Amino acid sequence: MSDIRQTKQKAAILEYLRSVKTHPTAEIVYSAVKKEMPNISLGTVYRNLEEFSKNEIIGKLEVAGRKRFDGDISVHGHFICEKCGLIDDLFFKKKIKIDFPKKYSINGIDLTIKGRCKKCEK
Amino acid sequence: MSDIRQTKQKAAILEYLRSVKTHPTAEIVYSAVKKEMPNISLGTVYRNLEEFSKNEIIGKLEVAGRKRFDGDISVHGHFICEKCGLIDDLFFKKKIKIDFPKKYSINGIDLTIKGRCKKCEK
DNA sequence: ATTATTATCAGTAATAATTACTATTAATAA
DNA sequence: TTATTAATAGTAATTATTACTGATAATAAT
Numbered sequence: 001m002s003d004i005r006q007t008k009q010k011a012a013i014l015e016y017l018r019s020v021k022t023h024p025t026a027e028i029v030y031s032a033v034k035k036e037m038p039n040i041s042l043g044t045v046y047r048n049l050e051e052f053s054k055n056e057i058i059g060k061l062e063v064a065g066r067k068r069f070d071g072d073i074s075v076h077g078h079f080i081c082e083k084c085g086l087i088d089d090l091f092f093k094k095k096i097k098i099d100f101p102k103k104y105s106i107n108g109i110d111l112t113i114k115g116r117c118k119k120c121e122k
Numbered sequence: 123m124s125d126i127r128q129t130k131q132k133a134a135i136l137e138y139l140r141s142v143k144t145h146p147t148a149e150i151v152y153s154a155v156k157k158e159m160p161n162i163s164l165g166t167v168y169r170n171l172e173e174f175s176k177n178e179i180i181g182k183l184e185v186a187g188r189k190r191f192d193g194d195i196s197v198h199g200h201f202i203c204e205k206c207g208l209i210d211d212l213f214f215k216k217k218i219k220i221d222f223p224k225k226y227s228i229n230g231i232d233l234t235i236k237g238r239c240k241k242c243e244k
Numbered sequence: 245a246t247t248a249t250t251a252t253c254a255g256t257a258a259t260a261a262t263t264a265c266t267a268t269t270a271a272t273a274a
Numbered sequence: 275t276t277a278t279t280a281a282t283a284g285t286a287a288t289t290a291t292t293a294c295t296g297a298t299a300a301t302a303a304t
Contacts, residue, residue, distance in 0.1 A: 005271050005280055026262080041283045046262065048281095062184040065291075066261075079226050090222055099215055100235055104201050107237040113222055115229040127251055127300050148291080163254045168291065170252095187262075188290075 012037050013048050017058060017071035023078070023087045025066050061110070063087065077111035083120035134159050135170050139180060139193035145200070145209045147188050183232070185209065199233035205242035 012033045017024070024032070030045040049069050053060040059070035063080055068087070077090040090113065100106065134155045139146070146154070152167040171191050175182040181192035185202055190209070199212040212235065222228065 003272095003280065007271070007281065009282070039283065041285095043263080043284080044282060050263095062187070065184070065189065067187065077220075077222075079222070081226075082229060088226075093221055094219070096218055096220060097216070098199075098218060098233075098235075100201070100212055103240055104203075104210075104235070105238045105243050106235055107204060108235070110232075110234040110236065111220070112232040112234075113220075113226070113228055113230070114232065116227045118225055121227050125251065125301095129252065129300070131253070161254065163256095165255080165292080166253060172292095 009033075009037065009040055009044050010048050012040070013045060014052065014057070014071075017049075017069055020071065021089070023061060023063075023068040023070050025068055029069065056108075061087075061112070075109075077113065079113045079115070079117075081117040081120055082114050083116055086117050086120075088117075131155075131159065131162055131166050132170050134162070135167060136174065136179070136193075139171075139191055142193065143211070145183060145185075145190040145192050147190055151191065178230075183209075183234070197231075199235065201235045201237070201239075203239040203242055204236050205238055208239050208242075210239075 013029060016029060016032050022028075026042070026046045026049055029049065030040070030042045033040055033045065049058065049060075049067075052058040053069065056073065059073050061068045061070060061078060064085065072089070077092070079088040079090055080086070090111070096111070098109070135151060138151060138154050144150075148164070148168045148171055151171065152162070152164045155162055155167065171180065171182075171189075174180040175191065178195065181195050183190045183192065183200060186207065194211070199214070201210040201212055202208070212233070218233075220231070
């Protein structure tokens with residue numbers, strides 16, 4: 001009845017994304033999965049990453065005009081180095097309280113901090 | 123000595139962006155400014171918006187694969203409706219405290235909340 | 245003012261990222 | 275097994291953005 005099918009491609013994409021702590025682009029996921037599955041198509045990777053993120057199985061962020069994907073959907077923010085592009089996860093010890101307006105139904109919060117990493121700070 | 127020049131194009135772009143509370147794309151800014159300045163070029167709009175945001179004269183956000191610009195650089199977050207694309211400013215009454223790692227030098231914080239607006243909530 | 249310098253511009257071409265298309269394949273149902 | 279059709283590989287098309295180039299105009303120098 002569930003017209004969604006399990007495929008080797010989907011499994012491989014998810015497995016790779018969950019195996020890394022980075023935030024790869026579709027292109028990077030493609031290159032990595034291609035090693036095990038040489039004729040997977042880039043379109044397949046794009047389609048499934050988009051589908052996964054729509055279903056909240058993975059996270060998605062947009063940095064410098066590129067979409068990036070995150071295998072970790074636990075609540076966390078990101079640090080982005082504006083110079084070298086480094087992306088790092090930010091886990092917060094204390095809960096952050098936000099007094100957002102009641103008129104919206106919230107689905108997710110995305111907290112991104114921009115700056116310089118140690119290496120790029122001068 | 124300052125090799126940056128004041129131009130009518132720059133002034134018009136800034137003036138438009140500061141006159142609206144929306145978060146227009148470069149394309150939208152272009153269309154608007156074009157009304158007063160019919161042969162301004164799209165490239166000029168892109169170049170200057172990018173330059174302004176680099177110099178922190180305006181804000182920039184990335185939503186659904188598009189860059190959007192914000193004439194308001196006061197500290198605030200954004201709500202984005204995942205269905206209709208509405209972008210709304212979020213001003214917080216209480217200061218938000220974040221315990222981010224010391225290893226980074228912070229330049230800016232971007233807080234985006236995703237969900238459904240009243241109209242799109244079913 | 246007039247002229248010189250060159251940042252910026254308009255217009256267009258090129259690139260990069262992503263999405264759409266289509267015949268084929270393979271996951272699930274019958 | 276066989277039938278059904280979602281998903282795929284491969285490729286073409288689209289969209290957003292950036293790069294290029296000769297002309298223009300903002301500022302500096304005379």
